[in-house]
Amino acid sequence: MxxxxxxxxxxxxxxxxxxxxxxxxxxxxxxxxxxxxxxxxxxxxxxxxxxxxxxxxxxxxxxxxxxxxxxxxxxxxxxxxxxxxxxxxxxxxxxxxxxxxxxxxxxxxxxxxxxxxxxxxxxxxxxxxxxxxxxxxxxxxxxxxxxxxxxxxxxxxxxxxxxxxxxxxxxxxxxxxxxxxxxxxxxxxxxxxxxxxxxxxxxxxxxxxxxxxxxxxxxxxxxxxxxxxxxxxxxxxxxxxxxxxxxxxxMVDRLEEDHENAKLLAEGLRDLGIKILHPVMTNMVYIDVSPLGWTGEDWRKACEQLGWKSFGWPHSPIVRLVTHYGIEREDIESFLDGLRRLVPKRV
Ligand SMILES: Cc1ncc(COP(=O)(O)O)c(C=O)c1O
Missing domain, CATH: 3.40.640.10 (Type I PLP-dependent aspartate aminotransferase-like (Major domain))
Structure with missing residues (x-):
């Protein structure tokens, strides 16, 4: 485990x-x-x-x-x-x-x-x-x-x-x-x-x-x-x-899992209206949460509510997310489910 x-x-x-x-x-x-x-x-x-x-x-x-x-x-x-x-x-x-x-x-x-x-x-x-x-x-x-x-x-x-x-x-x-x-x-x-x-x-x-x-x-x-x-x-x-x-x-071969999880995360975030700033090719996802009307800090607080740590500053809507050992596919799925309830409804 x-x-x-x-x-x-x-x-x-x-x-x-x-x-x-x-x-x-x-x-x-x-x-x-x-x-x-x-x-x-x-x-x-x-x-x-x-x-x-x-x-x-x-x-x-x-x-x-x-x-x-x-x-x-x-x-x-x-x-x-x-x-x-x-x-x-x-x-x-x-x-x-x-x-x-x-x-x-x-x-x-x-x-x-x-x-x-x-x-x-x-x-x-x-x-x-x-x-x-x-x-x-x-x-x-x-x-x-x-x-x-x-x-x-x-x-x-x-x-x-x-x-x-x-x-x-x-x-x-x-x-x-x-x-x-x-x-x-x-x-x-x-x-x-x-x-x-x-x-x-x-x-x-x-x-x-x-x-x-x-x-x-x-x-x-x-x-x-x-x-x-x-x-x-x-x-x-x-x-x-x-x-x-x-x-x-x-631990080298399992990095593939982190890359797959980063892609899954990016797809889910994109579906919620969040902008993905770069192609997701390894374990990093850079996002812009301004389409939600959020600052980075709003993002950080939303993550906190869901039991996750994330960066996110009041002066910028851009945040880097990194996937790694200790985060599994099911965790990303339940994070996205939780986030769906928190993001403003799209018109
Ligand atoms: C590309 C790159 N090079 C070097 C470093 C420095 O590594 P360390 O934090 O072990 O000093 C980092 C750390 O994040 C990094 O991202």
């Missing part, structure tokens, strides 16, 4: 499964700063193998994983190219600037994908006035674009431009497994178009803590040093790695 978790705010609210909790209790441990935690070593090997890279590094969070990757690819004073609505640019406290001494060159994407010609136009030619372009970052799935998975073809086109200019590519793949499942491709087919990939264990995959960075041996060695600098060198981190192993071996 899956423990209910009626919360649309994010897939980060997922709780570890009973099997994960048991694995944490029994994990074989050592000091990971000395490279001696067997469970961390096992997880890192597994992650590298699954993504088709030489090595991997367990980090505390997606934000830390992106930051150590950006630092390991660049030099102080470089400019990085990233999508204008990307998480690294908007939601990681400007770490690339504060800690990396980097500037950002945002490029507006189409459904999260930066067109190769737009990337190329943003790459700096040699000129005494310009910073050096040091890195291109892509995001897959793209969160603010609506949980949109970027295809191998799109990624290859961006990669090709990067390589023509001798630039590394970092992928913020916080939800790369959602992308792989939605596109029905091996995750390696997405990871191959990036020199480094960060992905999260603690979102749809349900582990309580942790993300991984994967890349070449040499890159991971540099990233490991930056992780230590940022205070991310953990000791008996096998406690975290143990549920991470279950996340990667048992």
């Amino acid at each position: 899956v423990e209910k978790n009626l919360d649309f705010r994010s897939d980060t609210v997922t709780l570890p499964t009973p099997e994960m909790r048991e694995a944490m209790a029994k994990a074989e441990l050592g000091d990971d700063v000395y490279g001696e935690d067997p469970t961390v070593n096992k997880l890192e090997k597994l992650a590298a193998r699954m993504l088709g890279k030489e090595a991997a590094l367990l980090v505390t969070s997606g934000t830390q994983g992106n930051l150590v990757s950006v630092l390991a690819h660049t030099m102080r004073g470089d400019e990085i190219i990233l999508e204008a609505e990307s998480h690294i640019y908007l939601n990681e406290v400007g770490g690339y600037a504060v800690i990396g001494g980097l500037t950002a060159r945002p490029v507006r994407g189409e459904m999260g994908w930066m067109r190769p010609e737009d990337i190329e136009a943003a790459i700096r030619p040699p000129n005494i006035h310009y910073p050096r372009t040091g890195l291109i970052c892509v995001e897959n799935t793209h969160n603010r674009a609506g949980g949109i998975p970027l295809t191998p073809e799109q990624l290859e086109a961006d990669w090709e431009v990067a390589k023509r200019h001798g630039l590394p590519v970092h992928m913020d793949g916080a939800r790369i497994f959602n992308a792989a499942v939605a596109l029905r491709v091996d995750v390696k087919e997405l990871a191959r178009y990036a020199d480094s990939v960060m992905f999260c264990l603690s979102k749809g995959l349900c582990a309580p803590v942790g993300s991984l960075v994967v890349g070449s041996e040499e890159f991971i060695e540099r990233a490991r040093k930056y992780r230590k600098m940022l205070g991310g060198g953990m000791r008996q981190a096998g406690i975290i790695a143990a549920p991470g192993i279950i996340a990667l071996t048992k």
Whole structure:
């Protein structure tokens, strides 16, 4: 029986499964700063193998994983190219600037994908006035674009431009497994178009803590040093790695269920007159409740009445809903039934 978790705010609210909790209790441990935690070593090997890279590094969070990757690819004073609505640019406290001494060159994407010609136009030619372009970052799935998975073809086109200019590519793949499942491709087919990939264990995959960075041996060695600098060198981190192993071996295929539930939710909401803002391709549904005459806060309160948590602010009618482990088809159906009674009747 899956423990209910009626919360649309994010897939980060997922709780570890009973099997994960048991694995944490029994994990074989050592000091990971000395490279001696067997469970961390096992997880890192597994992650590298699954993504088709030489090595991997367990980090505390997606934000830390992106930051150590950006630092390991660049030099102080470089400019990085990233999508204008990307998480690294908007939601990681400007770490690339504060800690990396980097500037950002945002490029507006189409459904999260930066067109190769737009990337190329943003790459700096040699000129005494310009910073050096040091890195291109892509995001897959793209969160603010609506949980949109970027295809191998799109990624290859961006990669090709990067390589023509001798630039590394970092992928913020916080939800790369959602992308792989939605596109029905091996995750390696997405990871191959990036020199480094960060992905999260603690979102749809349900582990309580942790993300991984994967890349070449040499890159991971540099990233490991930056992780230590940022205070991310953990000791008996096998406690975290143990549920991470279950996340990667048992929780990937079920993401399909979350995607199906997101589609079901979107269809039901559309039938009630709510606007769906993006194609629903993974586990996210962005809605606009203004056709009901509601604000986001009205939405949040309606959800609360039905026993659900959701974001929803007074100043905006736009809300992001995320499906995940702990929300099942029948929960979506009964949520929609309840909502039908609360929304204003359409004329
Ligand atoms: C696309 C993306 N990248 C990175 C992160 C950062 O992950 P964390 O919250 O573990 O720092 C998130 C978090 O929601 C995200 O959505």
